[in-house]
Amino acid sequence: MxxxxxxxxxxxxxxxxxxxxxxxxxxxxxxxxxxxxxxxxxxxxxxxxxxxxxxxxxxxxxxxxxxxxxxxxxxxxxxxxxxxxxxMVLPNPLYPKPTRGMLVELLEARRQIEPPIAALAATVRDPDGMESMIATLSEAERCVSEADEQLWLVNLNFHRTIAVAGGNTVLAEVIDSIVFIHAEEQLEILRLHGDERRDFEEHRHITELIVAGDVQAARSAMEEHLDNVIQIVRERLSG
Structure with missing residues (x-):
C-alpha cells in the first residue's frame, strides 16, 4: 500500500x-x-x-x-x-506545477553548481564514477537513436554521474536532490530545449574532457552547455 x-x-x-x-x-x-x-x-x-x-x-x-x-x-x-x-532525497508529491520563472531559476542554480563539479570530476576521475558516466552516455546515445522517451531520465542520470566521478559524496547528493526533486522541471526544460542530438553531443564533449583530465576545459564545457540551455529555454518561454 x-x-x-x-x-x-x-x-x-x-x-x-x-x-x-x-x-x-x-x-x-x-x-x-x-x-x-x-x-x-x-x-x-x-x-x-x-x-x-x-x-x-x-x-x-x-x-x-x-x-x-x-x-x-x-x-x-x-x-x-x-x-x-x-x-536518496525524495520529491514532494504536493509540489506545485513549475512556473516559467522556476525553470530559469533552476537552470541558473545549476549553472553555478555544475561547472566546478565537472572540473572536480576531471581532477579526481573516480573509476566507478567514470564507468557509470560513460555507460550512461552510451545509454543516452541509444535513446536518441531509438527515440526512447526515457531519454530525459538518462540525461538527468548523466549529470549525477559526473558528480560521482568527482568522488565527493556530498556533491553527488546535492545533484541528486536537484535533479530528482525537480524532475518535472527538468522534463519541461528538455521539452523546451527540443534538440536531443545537440544535447547529447554536448554531453559527449564534456565526457571526453573529463576522461582526458582536462580540468579547465571540462569546467568551461559545462558552463557553455548550461548557458546554451538557458538561452534556448529563455527564447522558447518568451516566444
Whole structure:
C-alpha cells in the first residue's frame, strides 16, 4: 500500500504526478521492509499489482528511481535495491506545477553548481564514477537513436554521474536532490530545449574532457552547455 504522504484514504495515488508518487512509495517500501542494496524486489508486474497501477506506469517510476541509484533494473533478471537508497532525497508529491520563472531559476542554480563539479570530476576521475558516466552516455546515445522517451531520465542520470566521478559524496547528493526533486522541471526544460542530438553531443564533449583530465576545459564545457540551455529555454518561454 502507499504511504500516507502518497495516497488518498482509498489507497490510490494522488494524480498530480503518479510517477513521482510511485517512486516515493517504492522507496518508502524499501525502507519500511529494511531492504539493503543488492536485495531483489518483486517483479515489475507484481509491484504494479501491489500498487494498483499499470505495468508501464510502474516501470517509469522504477526508471526514475534507477536514475538516482535507488534501484537497479537488470534485463532478464529483475529489480534490485540500488546503492543510493539510504541517502536518496525524495520529491514532494504536493509540489506545485513549475512556473516559467522556476525553470530559469533552476537552470541558473545549476549553472553555478555544475561547472566546478565537472572540473572536480576531471581532477579526481573516480573509476566507478567514470564507468557509470560513460555507460550512461552510451545509454543516452541509444535513446536518441531509438527515440526512447526515457531519454530525459538518462540525461538527468548523466549529470549525477559526473558528480560521482568527482568522488565527493556530498556533491553527488546535492545533484541528486536537484535533479530528482525537480524532475518535472527538468522534463519541461528538455521539452523546451527540443534538440536531443545537440544535447547529447554536448554531453559527449564534456565526457571526453573529463576522461582526458582536462580540468579547465571540462569546467568551461559545462558552463557553455548550461548557458546554451538557458538561452534556448529563455527564447522558447518568451516566444
Amino acid at each position: 502507499y504511504p500516507a504522504s502518497a495516497a488518498h484514504e482509498s489507497g490510490q495515488p494522488q494524480r498530480r504526478n503518479l510517477s513521482n508518487d510511485l517512486a516515493s512509495a517504492v522507496a518508502a517500501m524499501i525502507h519500511r521492509e529494511s531492504l539493503q542494496p543488492g536485495d531483489q524486489l518483486d517483479s515489475v508486474k507484481v509491484l504494479a499489482a501491489r500498487f494498483q497501477v499499470a505495468v508501464p506506469t510502474m516501470r517509469e517510476a522504477l526508471r526514475r528511481l534507477e536514475a538516482m541509484g535507488g534501484v537497479t533494473l537488470r534485463h532478464g533478471s529483475g529489480v534490485y535495491v540500488g546503492e543510493n537508497v539510504r541517502r
